[in-house]
Amino acid sequence: MNTDLVEDKKKSEKKAINITQTLVIRPPQRSSVGIGKLQSAIKSADRGRRERLYDLYGELLRDPVLSNAIERRIMAITNTEILFQKEDKEVEEMAELIESHEFEETIAEIIRAKLFGKTVLELDFTNGYKVYSIPRKHLNTETKEILRNISDVTGYPYENDDFLLNIGKDDDLGVILTVAPFAIYKREGTGDFAQFVELFGIDTLVGYYDPDDENGRQEMETSMKERGSGASVTMSKNSKIETVGTSRQGQVDIHDRFLAKCDEQILIGILGQTMTTKDGSSLSQSKTHAQTEDDINQADRRFVQRVLNQELLPRLAKRGYPVEGGKFVFAEKGENLTKKEQLEIAEKVNSLTENGVDEGYFFETFGLPKAKGEKSHPNPPKGREQEPNEEEEQEEPQEPADKNKKQKTENQEPKAKSQKRKAKNLSLFDRIKDFFGDAPK
DSSP: OHHHHHHHHHHOSSSOOOGGGTOOOOOOOOOOOOHHHHHHHHHHHHTTBOHHHHHHHHHHTTSHHHHHHHHHHHHHHHTSOEEEEETTEEOGGGHHHHTSHHHHHHHHHHHHHHHHOOEEEEEEOTTSOEEEEOOGGGEETTTTEEOSSTTOSOOEEOSSOTTEEEESOTTOOOTHHHHHHHHHHHHHHHHHHHHHHHHHSSOEEEEEEOTTOHHHHHHHHHHHHTTOSSOEEEEESTTOEEEEOOOOHHHHHHHHHHHHHHHHHHHHHHHSOSTTTSOOSOHHHHHHHHHHHHHHHHHHHHHHHHHIIIIIHHHHHHTTOSOTTOEEEEOOOOOOOOHHHHHHHHHHHHHHSSSOOOHHHHHHHHTOOOOSSOOOOSSOOTTOOOOOOHHHHSOOOOOOTTOOHHHHHHHOOOHHHHHHHHHHTSOHHHHHHHHSTTOOO
C-alpha cells in the first residue's frame, strides 16, 4: 500500500496526494502517567517510534498551567503582525494570503515544532493555499518516513518533497520534554493532596455511650453512619460526643509549596520566567522577567521567519505567487512607554526639529478633548514665532490710584482663580506637561 502511494505521487507532478487523508488515525491511549512510562516512551522515540511519547504529551496537556503556557507562547507569535516586503516596501498582493486562517495555522505549527519536536506539514495548492499537519505519531524519524498506520514498518518519505514542509531536527523531542517530569510530579502530588484532604480535611467525631445502655450504643452507631463523609468512632463513655483533631497547617504548607514549585518549573521551562504569569514581588523584577520572555519570543519570531523564507517561499514562487525578490518579515515591536515618557520624547522632538510635532498627536495620544476654534502650535518650531494670543494683547484696565483699600480688597480674586487664569494662558504642550507632571512612571 505504501508502494502505491509512491507510484501515484510519481504519476502526478503538479498535484500532491493528500497524505493526511490516507492515514489511519487511532484514538490516543489514555492511561495513567509516571516517570517510568516517560523514560520508556523516550527510549522508544529515540528509535524513531514516537506514538507512546505523544500519547503521554497529550495526557500531560490536561494540566492547565502547562497548556496555558504553551498557548501563550504560540499567541505571542500569531498575534504579531507579519508582512511580505520587497525593497522595504509591503507587497499588498500577499496580504490576503497572510491574513488567511491557513497561513496563521502554518505559523502556529512552526512554533509547535519547537515545543513538540519534529513537525511535517503537507501543502495543498489545488484550490488556493491549504496546509495540513501530519500527526507526529505517524512520523518515523529513524527511517524519515510518514507511516500510514503507526504499526507499519515502511511509509512515505518526508524529505525532498515540494508539498511537504520538513521542520525541525529528527532527534528533537520538543521543549515539553524538559517540563514533563514536573507535570508528572504535580499530577501525582495533587492526587496525594486530594487524599490528604479526604482523610484529614474533616475532623474525627468520637461518640461515647453508656456501656449499660444497649439502645444508646445502637443509636450512636446509627447516627455516625448517617453523618456522611468523615471519620467517626463509637465507644463507651456515657454517650459523650467530642471533636478530635489537631492542627495540620505545616503538612498543608508542604503540599502547597510542592505544587507551586512544580508550576514554577513548568513556567520557566516554557516561558523562561514566572512573574508575568504568577504574582511577582516587585515591578522591577516583573519587568526583568518580561524581558526574558520577550527574548524567547524574539527567538521564536526569527525561527518562524527563517522557515517561511527558506522553506515556504520557494514553494510559493513555483505556484505563481508574487514573491520573487521579497521576504517575510515581522513588524518591529516598539518598546512600551508610559504617557510621561512619550510626552518627554515628543517635547525633545518638537524642540529640536524644524517641523516640530503635529498638534493632533497630543490629542490622540493622550486622549485630550480639542478646544473650540483653532489654537496655535503648542511649541512652535525653530524659525517660526508663535502668534500672540488675543487675550494677552488686551491690557487690563488700571485701577484708579485714589480707590480706597476696602474696594481693592473686595475686587481681589482668590489665589486659586489667579492660578487657574495663568494655567489657561499656557500653550497646549505646557498644559499637557503640567497635567502629566506628577504621573507615576
